[in-house]
Amino acid sequence: MKNGISLFKYGASLLGIVFLSATIYAAEETAPGVKGMSEEEFTPTKEVLAVKYVQADKPYHMDVESLKDRFKDAKGVKVALQKQDKAFPNGGGSVSSAEVKAVHDGTTIYFQISWSDPTKNVRAIAVQEFRDAVALMFPLGAVEVTPAEHFSPRMGDREKPVNLWHWKADWEADLVAKGELEDVEAQYPNMHDDFNTNPYSAYYHRELITSVAVLSGGRAANNLLSQPGRGRTVEDLNAEGFGTLTTQDHQDVNGCSHYEDGTWTVIIYRSLITEDPHDVQFVPGGNSYFNMAVWNGEEKDRNGQKNISTQWHPITLERVAWQ
Ligand code: CA
Numbered sequence: 563m564k565n566g567i568s569l570f571k572y573g574a575s576l577l578g579i580v581f582l583s584a585t586i587y588a589a590e591e592t593a594p595g596v597k598g599m600s601e602e603e604f605t606p607t608k609e610v611l612a613v614k615y616v617q618a619d620k621p622y623h624m625d626v627e628s629l630k631d632r633f634k635d636a637k638g639v640k641v642a643l644q645k646q647d648k649a650f651p652n653g654g655g656s657v658s659s660a661e662v663k664a665v666h667d668g669t670t671i672y673f674q675i676s677w678s679d680p681t682k683n684v685r686a687i688a689v690q691e692f693r694d695a696v697a698l699m700f701p702l703g704a705v706e707v708t709p710a711e712h713f714s715p716r717m718g719d720r721e722k723p724v725n726l727w728h729w730k731a732d733w734e735a736d737l738v739a740k741g742e743l744e745d746v747e748a749q750y751p752n753m754h755d756d757f758n759t760n761p762y763s764a765y766y767h768r769e770l771i772t773s774v775a776v777l778s779g780g781r782a783a784n785n786l787l788s789q790p791g792r793g794r795t796v797e798d799l800n801a802e803g804f805g806t807l808t809t810q811d812h813q814d815v816n817g818c819s820h821y822e823d824g825t826w827t828v829i830i831y832r833s834l835i836t837e838d839p840h841d842v843q844f845v846p847g848g849n850s851y852f853n854m855a856v857w858n859g860e861e862k863d864r865n866g867q868k869n870i871s872t873q874w875h876p877i878t879l880e881r882v883a884w885q
């Protein structure tokens with residue numbers, strides 16, 4: 563009987579160890595709601611994006627029309643896109659590919675991304691409305707992406723941070739809107755407004771209706787989404803894995819777009835080098851990697867519900883040709 567109890571105890575503790583190690587193993591492999599990744603995703607594509615050096619002055623207007631000529635001799639890469647299928651909630655799948663070209667002029671790097679999208683979605687004011695958008699992602703620091711390195715091409719990972727440049731169609735619409743922010747009245751021009759219809763309101767509630775902190779918490783908290791006059795169409799962000807996306811204090815990226823015949827052409831540009839330690843840095847003659855995602859607002863794409871590439875794409879920067 564004594565031996566039977568010992569055996570039972572031994573068996574129970576062995577079972578406990580097995581259970582504990584299975585739990586630890588599961589915790590290391592995936593976060594809750596995130597499915598595992600295949601080895602193929604940790605291998606960069608063979609095709610390399612050559613960032614061509616072009617000698618060209620900055621145009622007066624930074625728009626697609628003025629910038630498109632500098633891409634004419636640049637060789638593009640076609641990036642296959644698919645539904646985001648690992649982190650819940652999954653979504654996307656309506657955009658199957660995009661073409662990316664890149665050039666630099668010795669001081670600024672320009673990425674031109676074009677993709678087919680039958681709908682131009684440039685407003686995200688109503689709750690059922692979502693914007694078209696595209697994001698580029700780069701590893702931070704000098705990184706060699708190899709299968710052994712396990713550098714996630716999805717949102718980076720702990721100790722493997724990424725820098726993201728997120729162009730948003732509605733931010734570009736804001737730039738030309740009155741007050742540099744398309745607000746609720748743009749979507750609902752006949753909406754009822756208590757402040758404007760109450761003749762005593764302005765007098766009795768003057769402190770309230772002039773308080774940014776009370777009426778616009780987002781603006782008071784310096785949330786870029788709520789800011790009028792942000793003066794840019796691209797948000798500069800960092801991430802270290804799913805659910806860690808964070809806007810930067812130092813915004814350095816800008817962009818412009820053109821929509822015609824069911825095709826978006828977006829040009830995103832930034833100085834090759836910045837002073838921000840959270841930014842990717844580009845050196846002529848050097849290498850890096852990029853990955854990307856596209857959102858189609860018409861299909862209700864937003865946040866993690868997007869069309870993604872599941873591999874890193876190598877980048878090489880051509881040296882500056884001194885004359
Ligand atoms: Ca669209």
Ligand code: CA
Pocket residue numbers: 798810812813814836838840841
């Ligand atoms: Ca920055």
